[in-house]
Structures are given as structure tokens and as C-alpha cells.
Amino acid sequence: MLLELDDHATAVAQARAAGRRRAFTVNAVRVLLVVAVLGSWELAATYWIDPFYYSKPSAIWDRLVDWFTTGTSQGSIWTQIAYTLEEALIGFVLGSVGGVVLGIVLGRSRFLSDVCAPFIKAANAIPRIILASLFVIWFGLGMSSKVATAFILVFFAVFFNAFQGAREVDRNLVNNARILGASRTAVLRTIVVPSATSWILASLHSAFGFAIIGAIVGEYSGADKGLGLLINHAQGTFDSAGIYAGMIIITVIALLAEWLLTLLERRLLRWRPPVAANEARI
Amino acid sequence: MPTQAEPDGPAIELRDATKRFRSSSGGVHTAVRNLDLAVRAGEFVAVVGPTGCGKSTTLSLVSGLEPPSAGEVLVHGRPVDGIPAGVGYMFQNDAVLPWRTVLDNVAAGPRYRGVAKREARERARDWVGRVGLGGFESYYPHQLSGGMRKRVALAQTLVNEPSILLMDEPFSALDVQTRGLMQDELLRLWAGDDPLGKGGGAAVVFVTHDLEEAVVLGDRVVVMTAGPATVKASFDVPLKRPRDAEEIRLTPEFLEIYREVWESLREEVQITRERSAGNAA
16 A cells, blocks of 8 residues: 555656656757857858848847947837837727727627628728828827727727627527526626637737737837837848847737736636646647 | 415416527428417426427427417416516526636526625525535536536526426436436425425426436426427326436336337337438438
């Protein structure tokens, strides 16, 4: 009996050790890959290709250090980041709220969705990035034109998922709630919204990326501050290292946002079986 | 289960009820035709019929989820318009909310009916215990087995103390042993504190395609025709209560009534089989 217990403990320990070893190997290979890519780029740019066009990792690193220590051509880097982030966040919040509300309303009303279907299809077919130029004319060079661009990109991404989520609510659940005594608003609040939540959360992941794209493209079309302006300026002065540096900053911001959203998702979707959650993380 | 049923008059009455649906191909599909059925307060009626004949539609007429196309549906003597008070409905598929714990699932009914949160949870806790899930209050449905989820659904329905209980093949997805256990459990809960096991007063309409289940549970077995459904025959089940769902199948009385009902049901099953064979060909 005791022996069996011992056996079990050893088996568990062995399984854990094997798991750790595997994780270590995976991480080690990842680091090697990064070193290999950056190293060959650095070497190539030093000996063969022209770093004026392609830049090189060390130059990009120097540019980043320079931006964060002495500031950019447009002023402090933190001001630029804060400005872009503010635009993206406002656009993200407004677009998500609008998309969720309209998506659920249309998803629950056959009549409204039938009426609006062709218009929504048409609106979705518009290359929305072009609207950024229009918004600059409408709202000027300030923050509101960028917020509008971010909003329009986020809105459609979230809207379609919320719409689909509200449509695919299990009829059984709705009928059951009605029998149990739920009013129309109670059905909406306790059945439709929670059912659509996993759809909506899935769309929020890509939506924050869209919000940043919207803000940057908006700044690109004309702005007095922001990361998009910084990149545009780098382009204007043939500063390829600056473009890469801007790209890296935006990537880091997007990854941080993604991480926060994953935390939120895990909190809201606690009830889901863990297998599905694992798949979702990959 | 206490009853709010009026002393005289049936708890449920369908008079010449017909239900048609528009089918997706543009035609009209008649699910229920000229159905007459009355269920007394406190009576346990099992409805059997071939698969897909329109048994479930009958339940949705009584529950008020679907209005009849013709004829009348009365609950406690009043025409059904919307969902009548005192109706509980257990669906064939799981209808528990996956994002709520067992306790909050069971508390849903009272909450919808305006009971304060604390009070609703108190009632829910009581019922979770009564269906044998004490200790699982904070589990989510995906952490439970199929049989346990059925218990949650049962508690969710019974916590509202329905005077009319509609059940649509609730145990059909369970394995045989769990099904027997749930049948016993249902009979026990339906009987409430009544030592004779005759039921505390809720009228039950239990739809199933399993004749054995129908005879084990019902005071009366109603046989439906192959679709469109209408009542073909009704048999009183002379088996004494309280019944042991698993033991009673072995008695000669059980076999006798089973054989009698099966004679009637067989023809309808045959018709359904021939039709589906015709469709497949």
C-alpha cells in the first residue's frame, strides 16, 4: 500500500520533471531562433546589403534608446505614446459599446435585421481605411478624426460578432427562461448577453489591434502628435530605423493590450470547460 | 409540491386543438390535429407515440410557448394566452445555463419571479439538497455528469412549485441505469410527503417514446397516432404506488398492461417506420 503510494509520488514527480524539461527546450529553441534571425540580419546589413534601406538591429536599438532618453523629433516619446493610446482607447471603447449594443439589438430583432441587412453589407464592403482621409476633413487634425477612424474599424469588427452571438442563442435556453418566469428584458440580460459574451470577447482581441491601426492611420493622414506622425516623419527623412522602432513600440502596446484582454476573458468565461479555454489561448 | 389547482375541472384541457407550422419549403406541416386531452389535477399522464409524431408540440401548446392554430387549450379552466401561472417545463435537451453555478441555476426561477436574492438562494439550496446535489452548489454544469445536470434541471423546475409539470423526454439522453434512478427520483419528488406515493397534487404530462418508462411512471398512458398527432387510445395503469421504478418492471401486472398498450402503439410505430423508409427510398 505504502509502496503503491510511493510509486504514485515518483510517477507524478517524473511527469513534472518531463514537463519542465519540455518547456525549457521550447523556450531555448525560441531564443535561438530570435538570435539567429537578428544575428544574420545584423551581419548581412554590416557586410552585404545597404543599411540605409534595410537598417539593422543595432541601429534600431540605438534609435529606441535615443527616443526614450533624449526624446524624438516631435518631443517626448511618452507624449506620442500617450496620445496614440488615448485615441485608440477612446475609439475602442466607443466602437465596442456601439457594436455590442447594435449587434445585440439587430441580432434579436428579425424585422430590423432584415431591413438593415443590405446596408450593413454595403457598409462593410467600404474600404474603411479611406474614411480616415474624410475624417481629417470633417474633424480636423486633432484627436477626434483619429478616434473616428479607430471607432469605425472597431465598430464593424465587434458588431458582426455580437450580431452572430445574439442570433445563435440556444432557443432552448430562452424558452426555459420564459417558462421559469423571465420577462423580455430578463431574457436579454440573463440569457442573450451572457451567450453572446464569448463571441464578443473573441472579437475584442482583434478589435484593439484595429483601434491602434485606426489611430495610426489617422495620424498618418495628418496630425500634430502621435506614433503615426513619428513613423510618417521617419518615412519622410528616409529613416528606416525610425520606422522599425515605431513598429516595435506599437507591437509591444498591442501585446500588452492582448494580455489584459486575455485576463478579462478568463475572468468572464470562468464557467467554460477548461479544454475550450486552452484551445482559445493558442 | 403544493397545488394551486381549482378543485373541480381538469388542470389541463385541450379541445380539438390543431397546430400547423409553415415548413421551410413553403408548405404547411400539421404537427397536431384535432387533439382532445384532459388531465386532472394531481394526475400523472404519460404520453407515448412514435418518434417525431408531435408529442412535444402538444406540450408547447399547453406551456403557452406556441399558440394553437385552431381549437382551445385551457389551463386551470382558463384559455392559454402567454405562459400560464404554475407551469413547469423540463426540456429534452439541457436547458441549464452553462455560465451559472448549480445554485444560481436553481435560483433563476424565483429570481425571475421577483424574489429577493437571499431568499431565492435559500429556496434553491433547499431544492439542490432535495434532488441529491448537496455539496455541488458552486459547481458549473460542465463539471457535472449528464444525470446530475438533469437533477439541476429538475430542481430548477420544481423550485417554482408548479401545479402543472410538463416533461419532454427529459431522461432520453441518459444511460439506462441513470434513467431508472432518475425515474425513481422523479416519482419520489412528485409524491412529496405523501406516504401513499400518490402525488402532492401536481398534474404531470410526461412525453416519452419509451413505453416502459411510460408504464412505470404514469397513472394513465395516452397513445398518440403517427404524425399529425392525435389521441389514439388511453389506458389506465392499475399499478399501485409508491412504485419502485426498477423493480416494478419485473411484475406480471406490469407486463400485462405493457402488452395491452403495446398492441395499440405498435401500429403507429409501424406506420412511422414505413413512412421514413419511403422517404429514404
